[in-house]
Amino acid sequence: MKKNVLIVGAGGVAQVAAHKCAQNNDILGDICIASRKQFKCERIIESIYRKNNIKDKTKKIYSRQLNALDIDATVKLIEETNSQIVINLAQSYVNMSLLEACIKTKVAYMDTAIHEEPDKVCEDPPWYANYEWKRKDRCKENQITAILGVGFDPGVVNAYCAYAVKHLFDKIDTIDIMDVNAGDHGKYFATNFDPEINFREFKKVWTWVNRRWVEEQVHKIRREYDFPVVGKRTIYLNGHDELHSLSKNIDANSIRFWMGFSDHYINVFTVLKNLGLTSEKPIKT
Protein backbone atom coordinates (compact mmCIF):
# COMPACT_ATOMS: atom_id res chain seq x y z
CA MET A 1 0.00 0.00 0.00
CA LYS A 2 1.29 3.42 -0.97
CA LYS A 3 1.83 5.80 1.93
CA ASN A 4 1.55 9.53 2.53
CA VAL A 5 -1.03 11.64 0.73
CA LEU A 6 -0.65 15.07 -0.84
CA ILE A 7 -4.03 16.74 -1.29
CA VAL A 8 -3.84 19.69 -3.71
CA GLY A 9 -6.69 22.20 -3.32
CA ALA A 10 -8.60 23.48 -0.29
CA GLY A 11 -12.22 23.88 -1.43
CA GLY A 12 -15.34 21.93 -0.46
CA VAL A 13 -14.29 18.60 -2.00
CA ALA A 14 -10.77 18.86 -0.53
CA GLN A 15 -12.34 19.46 2.88
CA VAL A 16 -14.35 16.23 2.67
CA ALA A 17 -11.42 14.23 1.23
CA ALA A 18 -9.05 15.49 3.93
CA HIS A 19 -11.44 14.45 6.72
CA LYS A 20 -11.83 11.02 5.09
CA CYS A 21 -8.06 10.57 4.71
CA ALA A 22 -7.49 11.62 8.33
CA GLN A 23 -10.07 9.10 9.50
CA ASN A 24 -7.97 6.43 7.75
CA ASN A 25 -4.48 7.79 8.36
CA ASP A 26 -3.40 4.53 10.03
CA ILE A 27 -3.37 3.14 6.46
CA LEU A 28 -2.61 6.33 4.49
CA GLY A 29 0.15 7.82 6.62
CA ASP A 30 0.99 11.52 6.70
CA ILE A 31 -1.31 13.99 4.98
CA CYS A 32 -0.22 17.29 3.47
CA ILE A 33 -2.82 19.76 2.16
CA ALA A 34 -1.40 22.27 -0.33
CA SER A 35 -3.09 25.23 -2.00
CA ARG A 36 -2.36 28.70 -3.38
CA LYS A 37 -3.96 29.97 -0.17
CA GLN A 38 -2.35 28.17 2.73
CA PHE A 39 -4.77 29.61 5.32
CA LYS A 40 -7.58 27.60 3.66
CA CYS A 41 -5.57 24.40 4.22
CA GLU A 42 -5.02 25.38 7.85
CA ARG A 43 -8.75 25.92 8.28
CA ILE A 44 -9.40 22.35 7.09
CA ILE A 45 -6.76 20.90 9.43
CA GLU A 46 -8.24 22.87 12.31
CA SER A 47 -11.72 21.41 11.58
CA ILE A 48 -10.28 17.85 11.46
CA TYR A 49 -8.81 18.28 14.97
CA ARG A 50 -11.93 20.07 16.25
CA LYS A 51 -14.20 17.22 15.11
CA ASN A 52 -11.66 14.66 16.30
CA ASN A 53 -11.63 13.07 12.84
CA ILE A 54 -8.01 11.95 13.02
CA LYS A 55 -7.53 8.24 13.72
CA ASP A 56 -3.81 7.88 14.35
CA LYS A 57 -2.63 10.95 16.23
CA THR A 58 1.04 10.00 15.80
CA LYS A 59 0.76 10.72 12.04
CA LYS A 60 1.38 14.20 10.62
CA ILE A 61 -1.31 16.38 9.06
CA TYR A 62 0.05 19.71 7.85
CA SER A 63 -0.18 22.36 5.10
CA ARG A 64 1.98 23.96 2.41
CA GLN A 65 1.59 26.84 -0.04
CA LEU A 66 1.67 25.64 -3.68
CA ASN A 67 1.01 26.94 -7.17
CA ALA A 68 0.16 23.65 -8.87
CA LEU A 69 0.85 25.07 -12.35
CA ASP A 70 4.51 25.15 -11.32
CA ILE A 71 5.75 21.60 -12.09
CA ASP A 72 9.17 22.06 -10.46
CA ALA A 73 7.64 23.37 -7.25
CA THR A 74 5.21 20.45 -7.19
CA VAL A 75 7.98 17.89 -7.78
CA LYS A 76 9.92 19.44 -4.91
CA LEU A 77 6.88 19.32 -2.62
CA ILE A 78 6.12 15.67 -3.49
CA GLU A 79 9.74 14.79 -2.65
CA GLU A 80 9.87 16.85 0.54
CA THR A 81 6.60 15.41 1.84
CA ASN A 82 7.58 11.92 0.74
CA SER A 83 4.07 11.51 -0.72
CA GLN A 84 3.21 8.45 -2.81
CA ILE A 85 -0.36 9.48 -3.62
CA VAL A 86 -1.41 12.87 -5.01
CA ILE A 87 -5.12 13.75 -4.95
CA ASN A 88 -5.87 16.68 -7.26
CA LEU A 89 -8.84 18.58 -5.86
CA ALA A 90 -7.82 21.96 -7.21
CA GLN A 91 -9.37 23.69 -10.25
CA SER A 92 -9.24 21.66 -13.47
CA TYR A 93 -6.66 24.00 -15.00
CA VAL A 94 -3.85 22.25 -13.10
CA ASN A 95 -4.51 18.62 -14.15
CA MET A 96 -1.75 18.38 -16.73
CA SER A 97 0.97 20.09 -14.70
CA LEU A 98 0.11 18.04 -11.62
CA LEU A 99 0.02 14.76 -13.60
CA GLU A 100 3.40 15.68 -15.08
CA ALA A 101 4.86 16.19 -11.60
CA CYS A 102 3.47 12.77 -10.58
CA ILE A 103 5.05 11.07 -13.61
CA LYS A 104 8.39 12.71 -12.85
CA THR A 105 8.30 11.54 -9.24
CA LYS A 106 6.62 8.16 -10.00
CA VAL A 107 3.71 8.65 -7.59
CA ALA A 108 0.02 7.84 -8.01
CA TYR A 109 -2.28 10.54 -9.37
CA MET A 110 -6.05 11.00 -8.83
CA ASP A 111 -8.44 13.72 -9.95
CA THR A 112 -12.18 14.34 -10.11
CA ALA A 113 -12.71 16.26 -13.34
CA ILE A 114 -11.40 16.61 -16.89
CA HIS A 115 -8.52 18.99 -17.68
CA GLU A 116 -9.49 22.52 -18.71
CA GLU A 117 -7.41 24.95 -20.72
CA PRO A 118 -8.40 28.50 -19.65
CA ASP A 119 -9.08 29.74 -23.19
CA LYS A 120 -10.75 26.56 -24.53
CA VAL A 121 -14.32 25.95 -23.44
CA CYS A 122 -16.30 22.74 -24.12
CA GLU A 123 -13.63 21.02 -26.21
CA ASP A 124 -14.42 18.60 -29.00
CA PRO A 125 -14.93 14.91 -28.08
CA PRO A 126 -13.36 12.79 -26.88
CA TRP A 127 -11.99 15.57 -24.75
CA TYR A 128 -9.68 13.34 -22.66
CA ALA A 129 -7.75 12.48 -25.84
CA ASN A 130 -6.52 16.08 -26.04
CA TYR A 131 -4.88 15.91 -22.62
CA GLU A 132 -4.82 13.11 -20.05
CA TRP A 133 -4.78 10.16 -22.47
CA LYS A 134 -1.67 11.55 -24.17
CA ARG A 135 0.20 10.71 -20.95
CA LYS A 136 -0.97 7.07 -20.87
CA ASP A 137 2.24 5.54 -22.27
CA ARG A 138 4.45 7.56 -19.97
CA CYS A 139 2.38 6.50 -16.96
CA LYS A 140 2.87 2.88 -18.05
CA GLU A 141 6.62 3.28 -18.60
CA ASN A 142 6.98 4.82 -15.16
CA GLN A 143 4.67 2.23 -13.61
CA ILE A 144 2.33 4.74 -12.04
CA THR A 145 -1.44 4.70 -11.76
CA ALA A 146 -3.45 7.76 -12.72
CA ILE A 147 -7.15 7.49 -11.87
CA LEU A 148 -9.20 10.17 -13.61
CA GLY A 149 -12.57 11.49 -12.55
CA VAL A 150 -12.91 9.84 -9.14
CA GLY A 151 -15.82 11.78 -7.74
CA PHE A 152 -19.52 11.25 -8.09
CA ASP A 153 -20.16 12.22 -11.69
CA PRO A 154 -17.74 11.29 -13.16
CA GLY A 155 -16.64 8.60 -10.74
CA VAL A 156 -19.33 6.61 -8.95
CA VAL A 157 -21.41 6.87 -12.14
CA ASN A 158 -18.65 5.15 -14.14
CA ALA A 159 -18.33 2.41 -11.53
CA TYR A 160 -22.11 1.80 -11.62
CA CYS A 161 -22.04 1.62 -15.43
CA ALA A 162 -19.12 -0.83 -15.44
CA TYR A 163 -20.88 -2.96 -12.81
CA ALA A 164 -24.10 -3.03 -14.86
CA VAL A 165 -22.19 -4.09 -17.98
CA LYS A 166 -20.27 -6.82 -16.16
CA HIS A 167 -22.98 -8.23 -13.91
CA LEU A 168 -26.50 -7.11 -14.82
CA PHE A 169 -27.08 -6.84 -18.58
CA ASP A 170 -26.27 -8.80 -21.74
CA LYS A 171 -26.43 -5.72 -23.93
CA ILE A 172 -26.52 -1.98 -23.28
CA ASP A 173 -28.58 0.24 -25.57
CA THR A 174 -28.71 3.62 -23.80
CA ILE A 175 -27.15 5.00 -20.65
CA ASP A 176 -28.91 8.08 -19.24
CA ILE A 177 -27.09 9.76 -16.39
CA MET A 178 -29.49 12.06 -14.56
CA ASP A 179 -27.86 14.48 -12.16
CA VAL A 180 -30.23 16.33 -9.88
CA ASN A 181 -29.20 18.28 -6.81
CA ALA A 182 -32.30 18.73 -4.68
CA GLY A 183 -30.51 20.35 -1.77
CA ASP A 184 -31.26 23.89 -0.62
CA HIS A 185 -29.02 26.08 1.55
CA GLY A 186 -31.46 29.00 1.35
CA LYS A 187 -29.14 31.20 -0.66
CA TYR A 188 -30.32 33.08 -3.75
CA PHE A 189 -28.27 31.13 -6.27
CA ALA A 190 -25.85 28.21 -6.36
CA THR A 191 -24.17 26.06 -8.97
CA ASN A 192 -23.69 22.33 -8.38
CA PHE A 193 -19.93 22.82 -8.07
CA ASP A 194 -17.22 25.43 -8.79
CA PRO A 195 -19.30 28.12 -10.59
CA GLU A 196 -16.57 28.96 -13.10
CA ILE A 197 -16.13 25.36 -14.27
CA ASN A 198 -19.88 24.71 -14.07
CA PHE A 199 -20.66 27.69 -16.34
CA ARG A 200 -18.01 26.58 -18.84
CA GLU A 201 -20.11 23.44 -19.41
CA PHE A 202 -22.97 25.53 -20.74
CA LYS A 203 -21.42 26.80 -23.95
CA LYS A 204 -22.51 23.83 -26.03
CA VAL A 205 -23.74 20.29 -25.45
CA TRP A 206 -21.77 17.29 -26.75
CA THR A 207 -23.73 14.07 -26.47
CA TRP A 208 -23.22 10.46 -27.67
CA VAL A 209 -26.21 9.32 -29.74
CA ASN A 210 -26.30 6.20 -31.96
CA ARG A 211 -22.54 5.81 -31.67
CA ARG A 212 -21.83 9.31 -32.91
CA TRP A 213 -20.99 12.60 -31.21
CA VAL A 214 -23.84 15.07 -31.70
CA GLU A 215 -23.72 18.75 -30.85
CA GLU A 216 -26.80 20.37 -29.35
CA GLN A 217 -27.67 23.75 -27.88
CA VAL A 218 -27.46 24.36 -24.14
CA HIS A 219 -30.75 24.13 -22.18
CA LYS A 220 -32.64 23.25 -25.35
CA ILE A 221 -33.66 19.59 -24.85
CA ARG A 222 -35.55 19.06 -21.60
CA ARG A 223 -37.54 16.34 -19.85
CA GLU A 224 -39.64 15.93 -16.77
CA TYR A 225 -38.55 12.97 -14.67
CA ASP A 226 -40.13 11.61 -11.51
CA PHE A 227 -37.19 10.79 -9.22
CA PRO A 228 -37.32 8.65 -6.13
CA VAL A 229 -37.20 10.71 -2.90
CA VAL A 230 -37.04 14.19 -4.53
CA GLY A 231 -40.02 13.79 -6.94
CA LYS A 232 -40.59 15.46 -10.30
CA ARG A 233 -37.74 17.56 -11.64
CA THR A 234 -36.90 19.14 -14.95
CA ILE A 235 -33.64 17.85 -16.45
CA TYR A 236 -31.74 19.21 -19.45
CA LEU A 237 -29.47 17.43 -21.92
CA ASN A 238 -25.93 18.52 -21.05
CA GLY A 239 -22.33 17.70 -21.86
CA HIS A 240 -20.17 16.14 -19.14
CA ASP A 241 -16.77 14.52 -18.50
CA GLU A 242 -17.88 10.88 -18.24
CA LEU A 243 -19.44 10.78 -21.70
CA HIS A 244 -15.91 10.94 -23.08
CA SER A 245 -14.63 7.96 -21.13
CA LEU A 246 -17.86 5.89 -21.10
CA SER A 247 -18.27 6.16 -24.87
CA LYS A 248 -14.75 4.75 -25.25
CA ASN A 249 -15.02 1.95 -22.71
CA ILE A 250 -18.64 0.83 -22.88
CA ASP A 251 -20.29 -0.73 -25.91
CA ALA A 252 -23.54 1.29 -25.84
CA ASN A 253 -25.49 2.91 -28.67
CA SER A 254 -26.20 6.13 -26.79
CA ILE A 255 -24.80 7.70 -23.63
CA ARG A 256 -26.41 10.92 -22.48
CA PHE A 257 -25.97 13.18 -19.49
CA TRP A 258 -28.87 15.20 -18.04
CA MET A 259 -28.66 17.88 -15.41
CA GLY A 260 -31.51 19.25 -13.32
CA PHE A 261 -32.09 23.01 -13.26
CA SER A 262 -34.92 24.96 -11.68
CA ASP A 263 -36.61 27.74 -13.66
CA HIS A 264 -34.88 30.13 -11.24
CA TYR A 265 -31.46 28.71 -12.12
CA ILE A 266 -32.17 29.00 -15.85
CA ASN A 267 -33.35 32.59 -15.36
CA VAL A 268 -30.25 33.71 -13.43
CA PHE A 269 -27.97 31.92 -15.87
CA THR A 270 -29.75 33.49 -18.87
CA VAL A 271 -29.38 37.00 -17.44
CA LEU A 272 -25.67 36.50 -16.72
CA LYS A 273 -25.07 34.94 -20.14
CA ASN A 274 -26.90 37.65 -22.07
CA LEU A 275 -24.96 40.36 -20.22
CA GLY A 276 -21.71 38.60 -21.19
CA LEU A 277 -20.84 37.69 -17.59
CA THR A 278 -20.40 33.95 -18.21
CA SER A 279 -17.75 34.35 -20.89
CA GLU A 280 -14.22 33.09 -20.31
CA LYS A 281 -12.93 36.26 -21.95
CA PRO A 282 -12.00 39.29 -19.82
CA ILE A 283 -14.66 42.02 -19.67
CA LYS A 284 -13.60 45.37 -21.07
CA THR A 285 -15.52 48.61 -20.71
Add this chain to the structure above:
Amino acid sequence: MKKNVLIVGAGGVAQVAAHKCAQNNDILGDICIASRKQFKCERIIESIYRKNNIKDKTKKIYSRQLNALDIDATVKLIEETNSQIVINLAQSYVNMSLLEACIKTKVAYMDTAIHEEPDKVCEDPPWYANYEWKRKDRCKENQITAILGVGFDPGVVNAYCAYAVKHLFDKIDTIDIMDVNAGDHGKYFATNFDPEINFREFKKVWTWVNRRWVEEQVHKIRREYDFPVVGKRTIYLNGHDELHSLSKNIDANSIRFWMGFSDHYINVFTVLKNLGLTSEKPIKT
Protein backbone atom coordinates in the same frame (compact mmCIF):
# COMPACT_ATOMS: atom_id res chain seq x y z
CA MET B 1 -23.65 86.94 -24.32
CA LYS B 2 -20.92 84.72 -22.95
CA LYS B 3 -18.64 83.17 -25.59
CA ASN B 4 -16.74 79.92 -25.99
CA VAL B 5 -18.03 76.67 -24.58
CA LEU B 6 -16.13 73.93 -22.78
CA ILE B 7 -18.06 70.66 -22.86
CA VAL B 8 -16.76 68.17 -20.28
CA GLY B 9 -17.62 64.54 -21.06
CA ALA B 10 -17.95 62.60 -24.29
CA GLY B 11 -20.90 60.21 -23.79
CA GLY B 12 -24.33 60.20 -25.45
CA VAL B 13 -25.57 63.47 -23.94
CA ALA B 14 -22.29 65.25 -24.71
CA GLN B 15 -22.63 64.06 -28.31
CA VAL B 16 -26.08 65.68 -28.66
CA ALA B 17 -25.02 68.86 -26.82
CA ALA B 18 -21.91 69.25 -28.97
CA HIS B 19 -23.93 68.95 -32.19
CA LYS B 20 -26.42 71.54 -30.87
CA CYS B 21 -23.64 73.93 -29.82
CA ALA B 22 -21.94 73.56 -33.21
CA GLN B 23 -25.23 74.33 -34.98
CA ASN B 24 -25.27 77.61 -33.01
CA ASN B 25 -21.56 78.40 -32.90
CA ASP B 26 -22.15 81.82 -34.52
CA ILE B 27 -23.54 82.80 -31.09
CA LEU B 28 -21.52 80.44 -28.84
CA GLY B 29 -18.06 80.84 -30.37
CA ASP B 30 -15.34 78.19 -30.08
CA ILE B 31 -16.21 74.79 -28.69
CA CYS B 32 -13.80 72.52 -26.82
CA ILE B 33 -14.81 68.98 -25.87
CA ALA B 34 -12.76 67.51 -23.02
CA SER B 35 -12.81 64.03 -21.51
CA ARG B 36 -10.56 61.47 -19.86
CA LYS B 37 -10.58 59.68 -23.20
CA GLN B 38 -9.72 62.22 -25.87
CA PHE B 39 -10.47 59.83 -28.77
CA LYS B 40 -14.15 59.89 -27.75
CA CYS B 41 -14.15 63.71 -28.12
CA GLU B 42 -12.51 63.37 -31.53
CA ARG B 43 -15.19 60.91 -32.60
CA ILE B 44 -17.88 63.49 -31.75
CA ILE B 45 -16.09 66.26 -33.64
CA GLU B 46 -15.71 63.97 -36.66
CA SER B 47 -19.47 63.26 -36.63
CA ILE B 48 -20.26 67.00 -36.46
CA TYR B 49 -18.19 67.64 -39.59
CA ARG B 50 -19.53 64.51 -41.32
CA LYS B 51 -23.15 65.59 -40.78
CA ASN B 52 -22.24 69.19 -41.61
CA ASN B 53 -23.70 70.34 -38.31
CA ILE B 54 -21.32 73.28 -37.90
CA LYS B 55 -22.84 76.67 -38.69
CA ASP B 56 -19.87 79.04 -38.65
CA LYS B 57 -16.89 77.22 -40.12
CA THR B 58 -14.47 79.98 -39.08
CA LYS B 59 -15.00 79.04 -35.40
CA LYS B 60 -12.88 76.39 -33.72
CA ILE B 61 -14.15 73.00 -32.55
CA TYR B 62 -11.46 70.87 -30.92
CA SER B 63 -10.70 68.40 -28.12
CA ARG B 64 -8.55 68.09 -25.00
CA GLN B 65 -7.74 65.36 -22.51
CA LEU B 66 -8.98 66.20 -18.99
CA ASN B 67 -9.45 64.56 -15.60
CA ALA B 68 -12.26 66.75 -14.27
CA LEU B 69 -11.55 65.78 -10.66
CA ASP B 70 -8.30 67.76 -11.00
CA ILE B 71 -9.38 71.33 -10.22
CA ASP B 72 -6.04 72.91 -11.18
CA ALA B 73 -5.99 71.15 -14.54
CA THR B 74 -9.56 72.28 -15.20
CA VAL B 75 -8.79 75.90 -14.23
CA LYS B 76 -5.84 75.81 -16.63
CA LEU B 77 -7.96 74.37 -19.44
CA ILE B 78 -10.74 76.96 -18.94
CA GLU B 79 -8.12 79.71 -19.14
CA GLU B 80 -6.29 78.25 -22.13
CA THR B 81 -9.51 77.71 -24.10
CA ASN B 82 -10.82 81.11 -23.02
CA SER B 83 -14.17 79.46 -22.24
CA GLN B 84 -16.94 81.43 -20.53
CA ILE B 85 -19.45 78.60 -20.32
CA VAL B 86 -18.71 75.11 -18.95
CA ILE B 87 -21.24 72.36 -19.63
CA ASN B 88 -20.69 69.38 -17.34
CA LEU B 89 -21.84 66.25 -19.16
CA ALA B 90 -19.40 63.90 -17.44
CA GLN B 91 -20.26 61.45 -14.65
CA SER B 92 -21.85 63.05 -11.59
CA TYR B 93 -18.76 62.42 -9.46
CA VAL B 94 -17.05 65.52 -10.92
CA ASN B 95 -19.77 68.13 -10.21
CA MET B 96 -18.10 69.71 -7.20
CA SER B 97 -14.58 69.86 -8.61
CA LEU B 98 -15.84 71.29 -11.91
CA LEU B 99 -18.06 73.86 -10.17
CA GLU B 100 -15.06 74.87 -8.03
CA ALA B 101 -12.96 75.40 -11.16
CA CYS B 102 -15.78 77.58 -12.61
CA ILE B 103 -15.97 79.69 -9.44
CA LYS B 104 -12.19 80.19 -9.48
CA THR B 105 -12.26 81.31 -13.13
CA LYS B 106 -15.60 83.16 -12.86
CA VAL B 107 -17.30 81.31 -15.72
CA ALA B 108 -20.84 79.95 -16.05
CA TYR B 109 -21.49 76.36 -14.96
CA MET B 110 -24.22 73.96 -16.14
CA ASP B 111 -24.90 70.31 -15.33
CA THR B 112 -27.66 67.74 -15.79
CA ALA B 113 -27.62 65.68 -12.60
CA ILE B 114 -27.00 65.95 -8.87
CA HIS B 115 -23.48 65.47 -7.46
CA GLU B 116 -22.56 61.93 -6.42
CA GLU B 117 -19.89 60.91 -3.93
CA PRO B 118 -18.56 57.46 -4.94
CA ASP B 119 -19.08 55.88 -1.53
CA LYS B 120 -22.42 57.55 -0.69
CA VAL B 121 -25.47 56.16 -2.44
CA CYS B 122 -28.98 57.72 -2.30
CA GLU B 123 -28.10 60.51 0.12
CA ASP B 124 -30.56 61.97 2.58
CA PRO B 125 -32.84 64.82 1.38
CA PRO B 126 -32.53 67.52 0.38
CA TRP B 127 -29.47 66.05 -1.33
CA TYR B 128 -28.43 69.30 -3.07
CA ALA B 129 -27.89 70.89 0.35
CA ASN B 130 -24.96 68.54 0.96
CA TYR B 131 -23.08 69.75 -2.11
CA GLU B 132 -24.09 72.27 -4.78
CA TRP B 133 -26.12 74.63 -2.56
CA LYS B 134 -23.11 75.06 -0.26
CA ARG B 135 -21.45 76.98 -3.12
CA LYS B 136 -24.38 79.36 -3.61
CA ASP B 137 -22.86 82.33 -1.73
CA ARG B 138 -19.50 81.95 -3.50
CA CYS B 139 -21.25 81.88 -6.89
CA LYS B 140 -23.04 85.11 -5.92
CA GLU B 141 -19.83 86.81 -4.68
CA ASN B 142 -18.08 85.89 -7.92
CA GLN B 143 -21.11 86.88 -10.00
CA ILE B 144 -21.36 83.60 -11.82
CA THR B 145 -24.41 81.59 -12.78
CA ALA B 146 -24.57 77.88 -12.03
CA ILE B 147 -27.60 76.13 -13.54
CA LEU B 148 -28.12 72.70 -12.05
CA GLY B 149 -29.95 69.81 -13.64
CA VAL B 150 -30.54 71.18 -17.14
CA GLY B 151 -31.60 68.02 -18.92
CA PHE B 152 -34.99 66.44 -19.26
CA ASP B 153 -35.62 65.08 -15.79
CA PRO B 154 -34.42 67.11 -13.98
CA GLY B 155 -34.54 70.13 -16.30
CA VAL B 156 -37.52 70.40 -18.64
CA VAL B 157 -39.64 68.87 -15.87
CA ASN B 158 -38.67 71.71 -13.51
CA ALA B 159 -39.45 74.31 -16.16
CA TYR B 160 -42.90 72.78 -16.78
CA CYS B 161 -43.62 72.75 -13.06
CA ALA B 162 -42.56 76.39 -12.65
CA TYR B 163 -44.70 77.37 -15.66
CA ALA B 164 -47.72 75.55 -14.22
CA VAL B 165 -47.32 77.32 -10.87
CA LYS B 166 -46.91 80.75 -12.46
CA HIS B 167 -49.50 80.58 -15.23
CA LEU B 168 -51.93 77.68 -14.89
CA PHE B 169 -52.94 76.95 -11.30
CA ASP B 170 -53.89 78.86 -8.14
CA LYS B 171 -52.75 76.07 -5.88
CA ILE B 172 -50.67 72.90 -6.35
CA ASP B 173 -51.55 69.81 -4.34
CA THR B 174 -49.51 66.99 -5.92
CA ILE B 175 -46.91 66.85 -8.66
CA ASP B 176 -46.42 63.39 -10.19
CA ILE B 177 -43.49 63.12 -12.57
CA MET B 178 -43.86 59.98 -14.67
CA ASP B 179 -40.78 58.97 -16.60
CA VAL B 180 -41.29 56.25 -19.16
CA ASN B 181 -38.83 55.33 -21.86
CA ALA B 182 -40.73 53.35 -24.49
CA GLY B 183 -37.84 53.14 -26.93
CA ASP B 184 -36.31 49.84 -28.00
CA HIS B 185 -32.90 49.34 -29.61
CA GLY B 186 -33.35 45.56 -29.70
CA LYS B 187 -30.60 44.88 -27.18
CA TYR B 188 -31.09 42.50 -24.26
CA PHE B 189 -30.95 45.12 -21.53
CA ALA B 190 -30.57 48.85 -21.16
CA THR B 191 -30.83 51.44 -18.41
CA ASN B 192 -32.39 54.85 -19.10
CA PHE B 193 -28.99 56.51 -18.72
CA ASP B 194 -25.48 55.77 -17.37
CA PRO B 195 -26.03 52.31 -15.84
CA GLU B 196 -23.80 52.96 -12.83
CA ILE B 197 -25.62 56.15 -11.81
CA ASN B 198 -29.01 54.66 -12.72
CA PHE B 199 -28.43 51.62 -10.46
CA ARG B 200 -27.32 53.86 -7.59
CA GLU B 201 -30.86 55.30 -7.58
CA PHE B 202 -32.30 51.92 -6.67
CA LYS B 203 -30.92 51.56 -3.17
CA LYS B 204 -33.82 53.34 -1.50
CA VAL B 205 -36.66 55.66 -2.49
CA TRP B 206 -36.90 59.17 -1.01
CA THR B 207 -40.22 60.81 -1.82
CA TRP B 208 -41.99 64.05 -0.74
CA VAL B 209 -45.43 63.27 0.69
CA ASN B 210 -47.60 65.72 2.71
CA ARG B 211 -44.67 68.12 3.05
CA ARG B 212 -42.41 65.51 4.59
CA TRP B 213 -39.64 63.31 3.26
CA VAL B 214 -40.70 59.67 3.35
CA GLU B 215 -38.44 56.67 2.75
CA GLU B 216 -39.82 53.71 0.81
CA GLN B 217 -38.41 50.49 -0.61
CA VAL B 218 -37.23 50.30 -4.21
CA HIS B 219 -39.70 48.79 -6.74
CA LYS B 220 -42.31 48.35 -4.00
CA ILE B 221 -45.04 50.87 -4.89
CA ARG B 222 -46.27 50.44 -8.45
CA ARG B 223 -49.06 51.72 -10.68
CA GLU B 224 -50.46 51.07 -14.11
CA TYR B 225 -50.80 54.25 -16.14
CA ASP B 226 -52.27 54.70 -19.60
CA PHE B 227 -49.89 57.10 -21.35
CA PRO B 228 -50.61 58.98 -24.55
CA VAL B 229 -48.82 57.49 -27.57
CA VAL B 230 -47.09 54.58 -25.75
CA GLY B 231 -50.16 53.17 -23.93
CA LYS B 232 -50.34 51.29 -20.63
CA ARG B 233 -47.10 51.02 -18.72
CA THR B 234 -46.14 49.99 -15.20
CA ILE B 235 -44.44 52.74 -13.22
CA TYR B 236 -42.69 52.50 -9.87
CA LEU B 237 -42.25 55.10 -7.13
CA ASN B 238 -38.60 56.17 -7.28
CA GLY B 239 -36.27 58.79 -5.89
CA HIS B 240 -34.84 61.42 -8.26
CA ASP B 241 -32.82 64.65 -8.38
CA GLU B 242 -35.67 67.10 -9.04
CA LEU B 243 -37.63 66.15 -5.93
CA HIS B 244 -34.90 67.86 -3.92
CA SER B 245 -35.13 71.18 -5.78
CA LEU B 246 -38.89 71.15 -6.50
CA SER B 247 -39.77 70.51 -2.85
CA LYS B 248 -37.73 73.58 -1.93
CA ASN B 249 -39.01 75.91 -4.63
CA ILE B 250 -42.62 74.87 -5.17
CA ASP B 251 -45.38 75.12 -2.57
CA ALA B 252 -46.91 71.65 -3.11
CA ASN B 253 -48.14 69.08 -0.59
CA SER B 254 -46.64 66.10 -2.40
CA ILE B 255 -44.06 65.71 -5.15
CA ARG B 256 -43.39 62.20 -6.40
CA PHE B 257 -41.29 60.70 -9.13
CA TRP B 258 -42.28 57.50 -10.95
CA MET B 259 -40.15 55.51 -13.36
CA GLY B 260 -41.37 52.92 -15.84
CA PHE B 261 -39.79 49.46 -15.79
CA SER B 262 -40.76 46.37 -17.74
CA ASP B 263 -40.97 43.01 -15.96
CA HIS B 264 -37.82 42.09 -17.89
CA TYR B 265 -35.94 45.09 -16.49
CA ILE B 266 -37.03 44.26 -12.93
CA ASN B 267 -35.95 40.64 -13.43
CA VAL B 268 -32.47 41.49 -14.71
CA PHE B 269 -32.01 44.11 -12.00
CA THR B 270 -33.16 41.67 -9.29
CA VAL B 271 -30.69 39.01 -10.44
CA LEU B 272 -27.79 41.48 -10.50
CA LYS B 273 -28.76 42.94 -7.12
CA ASN B 274 -29.12 39.55 -5.41
CA LEU B 275 -25.73 38.45 -6.72
CA GLY B 276 -24.21 41.64 -5.28
CA LEU B 277 -23.34 43.08 -8.71
CA THR B 278 -25.13 46.42 -8.23
CA SER B 279 -23.22 47.37 -5.09
CA GLU B 280 -20.93 50.40 -5.09
CA LYS B 281 -18.43 48.36 -3.05
CA PRO B 282 -15.65 46.43 -4.81
CA ILE B 283 -16.33 42.73 -5.28
CA LYS B 284 -13.89 40.44 -3.53
CA THR B 285 -13.64 36.67 -4.03
